[in-house]
């Protein structure tokens with residue numbers, strides 16, 4: 500089946516859409532709840548939970564945007580069946596965060612936290628993907644408020660709900676725990692190429708008991 504092909508450039512040749520997806524023109528806005536207002540003086544990006552040194556890491560907005568900038572060309576697949584292809588996401592790679600504020604050896608999962616308590620859980624290996632990026636930009640322009648400004652996560656190989664908009668931090672976990680949509684009927688892993696849409700499709704080992 501048409502798995503994305505990784506090229507040396509880090510770009511993806513997408514021969515076809517994941518099963519059940521259709522192409523969407525433009526870029527719809529999809530989320531639960533209101534769009535948060537960005538207050539730079541109150542904003543911080545926190546790394547907490549099972550960190551390697553047992554401490555917490557906090558970046559102000561200026562500090563976060565000073566972290567090394569990278570870009571990744573990737574598609575966005577919403578579980579409601581629309582896909583947007585070939586966006587160029589700019590921002591800070593998840594790997595940069597893992598290196599700057601490393602997890603303890605026992606960490607297996609990461610909870611990504613956003614404004615208003617929205618969250619999504621990821622296996623550490625998925626979060627550590629070379630292509631996972633905390634995007635501040637799309638196609639060279641700053642994200643708009645409704646698309647997640649100042650920071651949203653993009654994990655190209657998973658459904659888009661695994662990429663919270665308005666991210667405020669990550670929690671390193673030594674066991675898996677469900678995030679917002681994963682508690683509400685969506686698949687714990689969420690691989691669009693395997694069409695892992697709903698929690699009733701989960702197989703043993705895919706996630707914690709519901």
Ligand SMILES: Nc1nc2c(c(=O)[nH]1)N[C@H]1C(S)=C(S)[C@@H](COP(=O)(O)O)O[C@H]1N2
Nearest residue numbers: 528529530531577613617646659660663664
């Ligand atoms: N904070 C937050 N992030 C979220 C969501 C949400 O409800 N809250 N929805 C997710 C879903 S289901 C999708 S498809 C994408 C949509 O991103 P877009 O609105 O920029 O297209 O955001 C994801 N990130």
Ligand SMILES: [Mo]
Nearest residue numbers: 577578579660
């Ligand atoms: Mo979605």
